[in-house]
Amino acid sequence: MQKIAELPVDEDLRFFVRWIILHRVSIRVVEERGVQVVYVDNSMARDVQSVLMRYSTDPEFRTTVRSEVEHKSRPLEIAKWHTVTRPAQAWVVAGLIAICAFVALITSLGSGGPVLRALTFADPFHVVDDTIRQRLDVILLNITEGQLWRFLTPAFLHFSMMHILFNMMWLWYLGAMVEIKQGRQRFLLIFMFSAILSNIGQYLESDQLFGGMSGVVYALFGYCWFYDRRFRPVFRVPDGLFIFIIGWLLLGYTGWADAYVGKMANSAHLIGLLSGLLLALLPSRRGQDSEQQLLHP
Template sequence: MDTDLDLSGFSVWLNQQGVRHRISEEDGQKVLWLEDPKHTEPVLHALDQYLEKPEVRDAVSKVNRSGAQGGGRWQPSAGQAPIVLASIIIAAVVAWATSLGQSQLTTLLMLVDPQQYAWNSLAERLAAFSSTLADGELWRVLTPAFLHFSWPHLIFNSVMLWFLGSQVECLDGKPRLVALFLVTSLVSNGLQFAVSGPLFGGLSGVVYGLLGYCWLSQQRQARFQFPPALILFAVGWMVIGFTPLPVWLGIGPMANEAHLGGFLAGLLMAAIVPPPKKSPA
């Protein structure tokens, strides 16, 4: 690396992450030495992001300042994740406009119009879906993700979408996030509809998709920050959703197939799409 590069902020950030290292100058080049070789892959990726993206350098500076003040983990700012922020705003507007699924507008955003088509059997559901697409109502394949039927549901999904999605958008890029959103929405909405019909909604399928993607992709190239217990909690909650317990607790039935479909889609994306390229240090 060129000796003119200022890596002081990056060095402080590495120290805050517990990565023991030193930076020296040899033959007119800066050399980054790591005490533990297992940190090589994630550090190279982080360094690449730090050098190429001003917004990441700003984020690192904020982490450094918060660390000096006893702060916590790094999280992208709103300006670093505009797509995630826009998705949350759209979901909030839809919740308000549909009165949390109580207004007639809700039927325009479901996968098919439940008032227009019979959907008691799989054959009827497939026929309704085919007819809906033939009528040109293509928006319906995505809009169920923005439907929510309670404010706690919307708030929880929004928090998790921001926590995971903003990291994907900032570190892996906007095209990767958009692809994840589309694939996990299509799979989760499609599976839930095939099993139970059109009376469902929420960003939970996308959230589970992001969780599956972040967890598996993290095994190939560490870069995301989230507590390891999160994957255990989420998978455990998904399993519980397939039992009568949520109904017994008064939570009501859950869109379990959407959760499962989104999670599997996220895992698949992590398996077939390589982590972002990184340049050598």
């Protein structure tokens, strides 16, 4: 670490230190020879030094830093997000939730019928897909016959009330944050990319009778969690919640899940998560991603 400043011991740096930590920059303040000495990562030394000078001399900026720290430190802030966001603020996510609810209604939660057959990855009455080779042929068939919607529409199918409620809760919880903070285009990129890949992966593992938004949900978890660590805190998904989701993913590969929860779309979950992690490598213009951008407010 590099020393960037020596300040009087009576200068209060608590909020500044917490603000820097919020932006994933390592900082250490120690008392040496009667003064406070500030150390930070070598790569960020010049930027943090510049901001510290402003913090020490600009009362308005100091107030802004304190307000941001206090706001970000409110307990259960992320848990309250979905209760203060209105559908009009994230109408794409709200629309997807409405579509899922409508599909669940007209298919009686995936019980059968022509609508279900139209939305599954393949029409079970028209294809044979008992082997991987046959499923690969079905994928090509969907393309050559122009049935491209089948790569996406299984995401709208749900087979129980718990299934749809669980997925819609997380879709709103995470998807609305992405849409509002980084825009509809970024959210739609995550949705389309993860839904198509997770549906293809799940079809290759099982058969055409699967569905759910869980591949997209896992993608959103992976995206939000990794984006905060790759660039700067935007979504603030707690580590404990992410660990829980990983545990749930691993649980799907055990016999316990099949016996007590029901058959889970393990490939869709895994591919969705990897899709989100991959997309988190892309910076967002609306997000002001880099630490340097953030340290020059």
